[in-house]
Amino acid sequence: MPTSGDIRAVKASQRADSQVRVEALPPQKGAMPSEVVAGFLEAMTSDDADFATARAYLTPEMAKKWRPQAGTTVLAAAPVPGAAREGGRDNPGIDFPLRGRQIAMVDDRHAYQAITPSKYQKTIHLSRQSGADGKEWRIDSLPEGLVLGASDFQRNYRSVNKYYFATGRPTMVADPVFIRQRMDPVTQAVVALLDGPTTWLEPVVESRFPTGTTLKKGVKSLTFDDQDTLKVPLNEKASGVSTSQCNRMAAQILFTLKGLPSTRVGQVELPRANGTSLCVLDSDQADGYAPDPFATRSGKQYFVDDKSRLAVLPGDAGNKPSNVPGPLGSGELPMSQVAVARDESTAAAVSKDFRHLHVSSITSDGTAASSLVESEGGTPETRLSAPSWDGRGDLWIADRDPERPALLRFEDGSGPPKEVRILQGLGGARIESVKVSADATRIALLLTEGEETTLKIGRVERDGPKGDPVVSIAELRQAAPQMETVTAVSWAGPSRLAVVGKEAGGVQQVRHIQTDGSSSAAAVLPGLNSVRTVAASDDESQPLVAHSESDGIVRLPPGGNWQTVVIKGSSPVYPG
Incomplete structure (x- = not known):
């Protein structure tokens, strides 16, 4: 115990232990206005299921109107009430300004959106109310949500x-999406799934649950039986679906629950409203719908060796790398950057001068490479970016020529390029890097404007005939607003990115960031110097791979430290 020093107030936002439970205290008799405000702010951080204690700080009318589920404003630190001010003649009482620095917003569909940090200021108003113990100060006006x-x-x-x-x-x-930690996460996740996709993703996805499907009336909680089977009773909206559609509905639930910590789900059963079974689906059957069915097949990592050839990293750091068959592995076509198709039969390579894009088989010798596009940029920095393959087998690349900038797509990795339109435009920024998700619905772009390079995520939309759609990128949004500059990015799972960058005034970091821009302190990975590129697998059990100017090609196994695998080499990649 300390025996000297000043007494300091500790804000709720300094708690970091995820196992700590916060029990809110109701307002004390005769509480002063500042105590009511402080108690209410503390109660919003509690584990109270329906925020009943927080409502005790509100007037009866406001307690009925207040909707904490309407959204959550996320500040960099706990909100700080300012000095009290007397209300005006038309609004007697006391105003407390609420100040902070906003970094994100969570909407009523539980979707998190990171924003560039900005000033936050709202007002909480209190008035005196008659109660069982006489006149008491209570909150009668406050910001919406939490x-x-x-x-x-x-x-x-x-x-x-x-x-x-x-x-x-x-x-x-x-x-x-975000759900509450300790409030029946299984039921919360299923209810959120039935509510439908988030607004940003909705244009490119579809749910197999009929519109209006909810849990059966009266079902408040879902539990597993001793065979790890979860029964999810549904209302009448789902009672008439076919077995095929029901299986896909069950697959959506299985995939959703697999990501919950400490949750083992063997199979899902969907009963009709009358109790009879619609269908039963187990985890193995659901795996056929995986975003990247190739992710767990080999776990191979590729790189460009010191002779500008495509090589495969050894599984053991003590073994030597081997070159792939064909012109990309023989040195016939010296390369600078590479992308391997997800089925590992083909690779795309950018020439040493960044001017040409070549595609070739990497499974057999004697095959010729195809030249798909040539950039007219005057320098390597203004020519072709590194390529990227999506889960549909299409190849993507950016031509960074200032005179003719373009985002290009090659259907099935061949044929003439098709330009992809960015609907909201780039506002003068230049595409530096292109990474498309395995499910082909999202794209990560590194964009340079002036001295800054930022990371944005866009939605990949397809309109027109199924055989020849018009592909465009919509609603680009910041994915790492907390970083001043981003130098490398890779998809690292269904909704996660491995990012190399630094915050304002900080040092370079390698960290994991969700596609919605959220992250945590635990997402910062062990330090590594002078990182140029990073590569991650959609299979999150595979090691992270990076190219460091000082350490060469290195790997980071889960729970381990960086290990040098190859001293000389560049452009490490996983398939994709």
């Missing part, structure tokens, strides 16, 4: 991937 500091938000909420099908395809797409 207002939480970042660490309280991280302690109280967890990120969960809901899953929907890519429009017109039997491929799952992750849709990250």
Whole structure:
């Protein structure tokens, strides 16, 4: 115990232990206005299921109107009440300004959206109310929803991937949302899934649940039986679906629940409203809808060796790398950057001068490479970016020529390029890097404007004939607003990115960031110097791979430290 020093107030936002439970205290008799405000702000951070204690600080009318589920404003630190002010003649009482720095917003569909940090200021108004103990100060006006500091938000909420099908395809797409940590996460996740996709993702996905499907009336909680089977009783809206549709509905639930910590789900059964079974689906059957069915097949990592050839990293650091068959591995076509198709039969390579894009088989010798496009940029920095393959087999690349900038797509990795339109435009920024998700519905772009390079996520939309759609990128949004500059990015799972960058005034970091821009202190990975590129697998059990100017090609196994695998080499990649 300390025996000297000043007494300091400790804000709720400084709590970091996710196991700590916060029990809110109701207002004390005769509480002063400042105590009512402080008690209410503390009660918003509690584990109270329906915020009943927080409502005790409100007037009866406001307690009925207040909707904490309407959304959550996330501040960098706990909100700080300012000095009290007397209300005006038309609004007697006391005003408390509420100040902070907003970093994110969670909407009523539980979707998190990171924003560039900005000033937050709202007002809480109190008035004197008659109660059982006489006149008491209570809150009669306040901001909508919840207002939480970042660490309280991280302690109280967890990120969960809901899953929907890519429009017109039997491929799952992750849709990250936040649910409360200790309030029956299984039921919360299923209810959030039935509510439908988040607004941003909705245009490119579809749910197999009929519109209006909810849990059967009276069902408040879902539990597993001793065989790890979860029964999810549904209302009449789902009673008439076919077995095929029911199986896909069950697959959405299985994928959603797999991501919950400490949850083992063997199979899902969907009963009709009358209690009879619609269908039963187990985990193995659901795996056929995986976003990237190739992710767990080999776990191979590729790189460009010191002779500009495509090589495969050894599984053991003591072994030597081997070159792939064909012209990309023989040195016939010296390369600078590379992308390997997800089925590992083909690779795309950018020439040493960044001017040409070549595609060739990497499974057999004697095959010729195809030249797909040539950039007219005057320098390597203004020519072709690194390529990227999506889960549909299409190849993507950016031509960074200032005179003719373009985002290009090659259907099935061949044929003439098709330009992809960015609907809202780039506002003068230049595309530096392109990474498309395995489900082909989202794209990560590094964009340079002036001295800054930022990371944005866009939605990949397809319109027109199924055989020849018009592909465009819509609603680009910041994915790492807390970083001043981002130098490298890779998809690292269904809704996660591995990012290399630094915050203002900080040093370079390698960290994991969700596609909605959320992250945690635990997402910062062990330090590594001078990182140029990073590569991650959609199979999150595979090691992270990076190219460091000082250490060469290095790997980071889960729970381990960086290990040098190859001293000389560049452009490490996983398939994709």
